[in-house]
Amino acid sequence: MDASYIYPPLFKPFYPMATRIITENLLRDKRLNVAFSNMPVRPFASHIDTDLYERILSKARSQCSPNVVSFLEQKYMVYNIFYVFMARGYFDPYILTDTDTEINILTCLNFCDLLILKHLLEMDKKVILGGPLINIGLSAGFIREFMERMGADPSKLSNNLIIVSGNIDANTNLYQIISDWKDTAIVENAYGTVFDCQRDFLQDFYSETDDAPVHLGFNNHCWYGKCKFCTYRGLPKMDFLEGQAPGRAADAIHSLMNRFGSERIRFIDSYFRSNVSGVQEILERIRDFHITVYTGIILLKKRDYIEFLNRYVNCLLIGLESTSDFSLNQVAKGYTLKDVDTAIDHIIRYMSRDIFLEISLILDLPAKNATDVRTNYERIARIKRKLARAGFRVAFHMNILSVFPNLELLYSGAGLLRPSTNASDIGHSTGKNYLIHILKQCGMDGVLQLPSRCIIRDEHASGNLTYGYISSDMPVMRYDVNGCVLPSDLDLMDESVMKEILARNSRRE
Numbered sequence: 282m283d284a285s286y287i288y289p290p291l292f293k294p295f296y297p298m299a300t301r302i303i304t305e306n307l308l309r310d311k312r313l314n315v316a317f318s319n320m321p322v323r324p325f326a327s328h329i330d331t332d333l334y335e336r337i338l339s340k341a342r343s344q345c346s347p348n349v350v351s352f353l354e355q356k357y358m359v360y361n362i363f364y365v366f367m368a369r370g371y372f373d374p375y376i377l378t379d380t381d382t383e384i385n386i387l388t389c390l391n392f393c394d395l396l397i398l399k400h401l402l403e404m405d406k407k408v409i410l411g412g413p414l415i416n417i418g419l420s421a422g423f424i425r426e427f428m429e430r431m432g433a434d435p436s437k438l439s440n441n442l443i444i445v446s447g448n449i450d451a452n453t454n455l456y457q458i459i460s461d462w463k464d465t466a467i468v469e470n471a472y473g474t475v476f477d478c479q480r481d482f483l484q485d486f487y488s489e490t491d492d493a494p495v496h497l498g499f500n501n502h503c504w505y506g507k508c509k510f511c512t513y514r515g516l517p518k519m520d521f522l523e524g525q526a527p528g529r530a531a532d533a534i535h536s537l538m539n540r541f542g543s544e545r546i547r548f549i550d551s552y553f554r555s556n557v558s559g560v561q562e563i564l565e566r567i568r569d570f571h572i573t574v575y576t577g578i579i580l581l582k583k584r585d586y587i588e589f590l591n592r593y594v595n596c597l598l599i600g601l602e603s604t605s606d607f608s609l610n611q612v613a614k615g616y617t618l619k620d621v622d623t624a625i626d627h628i629i630r631y632m633s634r635d636i637f638l639e640i641s642l643i644l645d646l647p648a649k650n651a652t653d654v655r656t657n658y659e660r661i662a663r664i665k666r667k668l669a670r671a672g673f674r675v676a677f678h679m680n681i682l683s684v685f686p687n688l689e690l691l692y693s694g695a696g697l698l699r700p701s702t703n704a705s706d707i708g709h710s711t712g713k714n715y716l717i718h719i720l721k722q723c724g725m726d727g728v729l730q731l732p733s734r735c736i737i738r739d740e741h742a743s744g745n746l747t748y749g750y751i752s753s754d755m756p757v758m759r760y761d762v763n764g765c766v767l768p769s770d771l772d773l774m775d776e777s778v779m780k781e782i783l784a785r786n787s788r789r790e
Contacts, residue, residue, distance in 0.1 A: 282456065284384040285316045286482070289394040290324040290372060292363035294493040296481055296541060298549065299388065299412075305451045305478035307386075312456045316382065317482035320397075323375035330366055333725070334359040340723040348771045348779050349719055352644075352679060355783060361680065365717055367393040368753070369727030379404055384459060388412035392427075392686075392750060396730055399428060402437045409459060411445040417686065418515030418746045421446075421464050423739035427750065430732040448517060450474045473523040476533035479540060494545040494573075495538060499560055503551035505577075509612045509689045510643070510682060513551070515746050527559035531566035538570060547573045552580060555589040564593040571595045578616045581624035584631050591633040602643045604664070605657040611647035611695065618660075625664055629671045638668065638675040642782075644770040645682040645711040647690065647697035650761040654773045662781045669786065676785045681769075682712040684757055688738060689747045691757070700736055701756040710756035711769045717753045729754060 286307060288300055300321075307315040324330065341353050352358070366372065377400040385401050387394070389412040401408050415424070421444040428438055445458060447467030451474035458465060475498075487493055502518040503511070522530065538544070546567070553574035555561065564572075573596040580586050581599070590597065603609055606618050628638075642661065648654045661677070668675045684690050690698045701710070707718045717725075731752065738749040751757070759767045767773075 282312060282384065282459065283314045283316075283382045284386055284459070285318055285380040285382045286386045287318045287380075287397065288321045288388050288483075289390050289397060290363075290367060290376060291321045292325055292330070292360045294322070294325075294483075294487050295547075296483060296493055296495045296543070298475060298496050298498055300483050301478040301481045301537075302449060302451060302475060303386075303388070304480045304482045306449055306453055306455060308480060309451065310454075310456050315386075316380075317485075318380065319486050320376060320378075321483060322486045324367070324372040325363075327372075327375055329371055329375075330359055330363055333366060333371060334362070337720055337723040337725055341719070345719065345723065346771070347776045348774055351776075351779050351783055352681075352716075352771055353719075355678060356676075356785060357678070362716075362720065364391055364393045365720065365753070366725070366727070367396070368729060368731050369725065370730050371727050376400070380406065383407055385409070386411075386455070386459075389414040392731055395424075395428060395431065398442070399431050399433050402428075402433055402441055405437075405441070407441045407462075409443055409445060409455075411447075411449075413513075413516075414686075415444060415446045416448065416516055417512055417748065418743040419686065419739050419748055420741035420743070422741055423737070423749070427732065427737060430735070430737065431730075448472075448519065451477050470517075470519075471523070472519050472521045473525045475521050476525055476530050479533070479537055481541070484541060489542070492543055492545060493541065494547045495541055495543050496547050496549050497534065498549045499563075500550055500554070500557055504554075505552070505579075505615055507613045507615060509693070510646075510684070510687060512687055514687070515742070515744055515748075522557065522559055525559070527562035528566070530559070531563045534563070534567050545571045545573070548575070551575065552577050553594075554580070555586055561589070568593050573598060575600070578620050578624045582620060582627055584627060587627060587631040590636065591631075594636055596637045596639060599638060599640045601640050601661075603646055603657055604660045605646075605648065605653050607649040607653055608646040608657065611693075611697065612690070621664075625667065628673075629668070632673075634672045634674075636673075638673055640675065640677045642677060642679050643682050644679055645715070645759060647693075647695065647759065648761065648767060650763070650765075651767060651773050654767070654770055655775060655778075658770070658774050658778050658782065662778050665782055677782050679783065681716050684712060685751045686748045687746070688736070688749050688751065691736075691751070692747050697760050697762075699758050699760065700751060701758050702734075703756065704734070704754070706756035706758060707754070709758070709766060709768060711759040711767075712757050714751075714753050714755065714757050715769050715771075 386409045425438045444464045450470045575598045736751045742748040761767045
């Protein structure tokens with residue numbers, strides 16, 4: 282059976298776990314003759330995103346507030362808005378291309394990737410659709426409704442598309458799924474086979490000089506899983522060490538890094554933990570690589586956990602998000618300012634200064650009032666000063682709140698975030714939709730190719746999740762506890778405080 286495999290555009294070179302797994306699976310099955318598309322690299326190789334971003338930034342410097350300019354000038358910001366550009370057609374010449382096969386296997390990471398699906402259906406192709414956007418819990422019915430709103434032919438959505446939820450492993454029988462040609466769910470997995478996956482089709486498309494990071498995971502499931510803005514609450518649990526001897530796993534990692542010529546590992550575990558069986562033994566054997574991990578405030582309150590990080594980790598990605606007790610409670614982060622203070626004190630007392638700290642914040646969370654917003658950032662600036670004076674290399678990065686596909690914050694009883702049907706409200710709105718409004722003012726003139734001016738809620742999402750879609754041209758208004766409109770943090774934060782927080786005085790090594 283001839284087929285094409287399409288992984289959607291990446292914003293830079295790296296090796297996801299998913300591409301290794303799908304490569305190994307498809308190459309093992311001799312009943313399948315698969316051509317791997319170079320679509321993941323075409324858009325970023327075109328430099329359209331960086332060229333457009335530079336033009337936007339140039340215009341922003343002449344017409345936007347200093348805070349907006351500081352936000353847009355952040356390192357890596359072009360990666361953060363890569364998919365905003367994709368949703369507005371800038372990558373169409375690189376993603377809306379034909380394939381040589383009737384059957385196409387498409388991984389879908391986000392809503393923008395559905396543009397690829399629409400094009401394939403218009404070309405009368407048959408598509409097997411799976412990936413994270415499906416696995417977070419969105420229903421097949423919702424995906425088809427969304428595609429109809431994009432103008433897809435209902436008969437092709439019924440006959441030429443199957444939607445597959447669940448994860449594949451090296452041995453998943455995709456040939457049988459294609460032969461059966463009906464929506465299905467993969468419910469059985471041997472996740473430990475990931476260490477057998479030593480090939481990645483992306484390697485053929487990367488330059489030999491690229492030291493592309495390799496993504497690894499031990500247990501890709503959040504033990505907390507309650508944050509109201511989290512996209513991944515519905516993902517199935519994945520234990521990648523299942524049935525794996527630590528020595529064999531370590532040998533497989535060495536083999537993989539050798540093959541890809543990379544020295545950099547990024548662990549994708551939601552919260553990197555030390556109490557998973559075999560983890561420390563594996564880390565002892567791969568500690569010569571540059572290792573980056575994600576962690577959280579509650580874990581950093583523990584001295585033994587910090588000492589564990591000291592032995593193996595080079596870069597720590599910390600999701601601080603906010604220091605406002607009100608905001609933290611509204612989004613159910615599970616910690617308080619007191620916990621933050623304890624974690625910072627423990628970092629200073631026990632953590633190695635060789636570890637680079639990359640700390641992320643989220644702008645435009647629900648807030649008590651303008652004073653609460655300003656106080657939060659003043660407090661964060663003090664935290665940065667405290668860490669720098671203690672000898673740490675530290676950088677803060679500001680993200681901005683996105684309220685979909687998890688729509689929970691729009692449907693909370695507090696009503697502090699509400700969509701508006703008044704298009705003129707967009708200049709006073711908040712979050713990612715406000716950022717997109719700014720980008721449009723600064724020259725991003727591509728037309729939105731996803732559904733416009735609407736909210737689509739998935740009434741059949743798994744686990745009763747409040748998931749769905751809100752279009753980027755619909756204002757999301759924020760209100761304080763007194764019912765007054767509360768502008769974006771970009772409009773409320775003191776200019777000098779923002780500059781202090783974002784100043785990168787030391788670089789990651």
